[in-house]
Amino acid sequence: NFLLTQPHSVSESPGKTVTISCTRSSGSIDSNYVQWYQQRPGSSPRIVISRDDQRPSGVPDRFSGSIDSSSNSASLTISGLKTEDEADYFCQSYDRSNHGGVFGGGTKLTVL
């Protein structure tokens, strides 16, 4: 088992760029794909990054993902911030020990 640790909250102004980190506690970050989900208030989560850095259809190219083996972490970067990007963001990966998912604690993004 492993944990994924995210900052509790981040804030930035419209038009700026923000990066949210996700650090894996044990095992290599590149041993399994990392996904990112956006959850707006009152809505279900929606995938915005799959397979570390792939953008599903319909997700704006302002969203990008990456992994960094040196820090054993993944990152979600949102550029050209819009007020509609204000949401909770969760990173997630696969746990081979139980064939289940592991989620980060979530990061609340405020665009002000």
Place this chain on the structure above:
Amino acid sequence: QVQLVESGGGVAQPGKSLRLSCAASGFTFRSYSLHWVRQAPGKGLEWVAVISSDGTDKNYADSVKGRFTISRDKSKNTLYLQMNSLRVDDTAVYYCVRDDNGYCLFDYWGQGTLVTVSS
């Protein structure tokens, strides 16, 4: 289009049971693993259980193992979660989720159904 519609949530007393259902449409049901993921009020996401595409393999989070059972009915394109011996800390919105690649790539989520466990 892919649709996952949960039902069966409600209020239950500690120690009682509930069964959740998830009606799937818009994709080939037998081709995908399916999961339940829950979210306690104001909290983050917690993976609960998975069932393989053919229904033979099932796995659970430690927090629900021995109390919850996941199953699927290919004739009805429906996923189930039987929840027994409910506890107050099982209170959450329960989401039905499709797995795109068999390794927990959660590409489609239902709208969720709220389970409240309270005396």
